[in-house]
Amino acid sequence: MGLFTQLTTFPLAPVRGVVWVVERVLEEAENEYYDPAPVHRELAELERRLLAGDIDEETFDQREDELLDRLEEIRVRQQG
Secondary structure, three states, X not given: OOHHHHHHOHHHHHHXXXXXXXXXXXXXXXXXXXXXXXXXXXXXXXXXXXXHOOOOHHHHHHHHHHHXXXXXXXXXXXXX
């Protein structure tokens, strides 16, 4: 970026700063959303609740399907 361009776009510097921050926040949110570790922990907790009798088989199956779909979504995203 040349000096002239920097001088003419200087009034936009705060906007560029805000855009940069928003991009970093979005990037971090996506990293957390696509992290498989919490999904694995939730699957383990779900199984523990089923074995303890806290939930019934139907609730377990429904939630397990949702979590497995989520893991598939994460896998597809990580592969490209």
